[in-house]
Amino acid sequence: MTQAEHAASAADIAHAAAILESGGLVAFPTETVYGLGADAENPAAVARIYAAKGRPSDHPVIVHVAPGADIDYWVSDVPAEARKLIAAFWPGPLTLIMKRHAHIPDAVSGGQDTVGIRCPSHPVAMALLGAFKGGKGGVAAPSANKFGNVSPTTAHHVRDEFGSDPQLGAVLDGGSSQVGIESTILDLSRLATHGPVLLRPGHITARQIADVIGVTPSAPDQAAPRASGTLESHYAPKAPVALLEGDRIVATLAALAAKGKRVALIRYSDAPAGAMLAAAAAAGGAATARPAPSVALPGEPAGYAFGLYSALRAMDRADVDLIVVEAPPQTEPWHGINDRLRRAAHGATGIIPRLLA
Secondary structure, eight states: OOTGGGOOOHHHHHHHHHHHHTTOEEEEEOSSSEEEEEETTOHHHHHHHHHHHTOOTTSOOEEEOOTTOOHHHHBSSOOHHHHHHHHHHOSSSEEEEEEBOTTSOGGGGTTOSEEEEEOOOOHHHHHHHHHGGGGTOOEEOOBSSSTTSOOOSSHHHHHHHHTTOTTEEEEOOOOSOSSOSOOEEEEOTTHHHHOOEEEEOOSSOHHHHHHHHSSOOBOOOTTSOOOTTOSSSOSOOSSOEEEEOHHHHHHHHHHHHHTTOOEEEEEOOSTTHHHHHHHHHHHHHHHSSSOOOEEEOOSSHHHHHHHHHHHHHHHHTTOOSEEEEEOOOOSGGGHHHHHHHHHHHHTTTTHHHHHHO
16 A cells, blocks of 8 residues: 555644644654654653653654754754755654754653754655644654564554554554664764764665765764664564574574474575475474465565565564574665664574574
């Protein structure tokens, strides 16, 4: 389904904006993932996000603003690098971390003196941000899921996460998120001492950033600001996840089948597909009468990212002992995807030896 087929009506947008202005929560689509939004300048409303998600209070959220918003209202000193990046990539999947103005509540920054700002490009998100406070407000919005879970890329995913939770005032449907993984996060709050720092890779790469500002972002350091989605274990389904190189998958699935384990497979390459799927089917047949679930994602990063979270959610619903993911390439266009998969698999370190024991 396309965004146009799911476009929220003007009445839906107005209703959602009214909920936000009254201090309520609204889930809405962005081009990256769906967000759980509240008035960024209302600490009580932001606290409702944390309560609904089960999110630690020191884990900051991102403030979403309308196209053409006055960034100087939110940020005490907007560097020239930020203005260049805004001109190049907004609206779009780039979050900039800068020093926040004193009047901006620290609820959105987890108590830090910085704030993360971005302008999403999804038409429903832009319509909502334009309607909220006449386009002059900011909507604090982490992903619309329980903390640590796989981010939602459809309105259905959001409803799966929250059900009939009365804290959620509305869910705006905008179809499937076109990017499929969260925004790139770039720290510009310490330019004089550290230069630009890439806190979270995403669809916009370090090379693209360097092409605009003339400096390649460095890796995060211990003193870097905390940012959304940067914990070691994150974006994780309930079933454990293991990343395997393609040449290890067939033998591993066969060994797990011999132990009666039901294993799901997410792959992208075509060459070993038949053997992979045969081993996956054997694993499913050994554990139960049902075939093992599998999905093939596109072999290029944009298509892979678009389908990744839906694939993880589908595999998680299949009642499996393990989700095996064929490890993607390590080239720069895949860095955001590899970052999400590494965090999804972090809590399952050593799971294959334990299942084979």
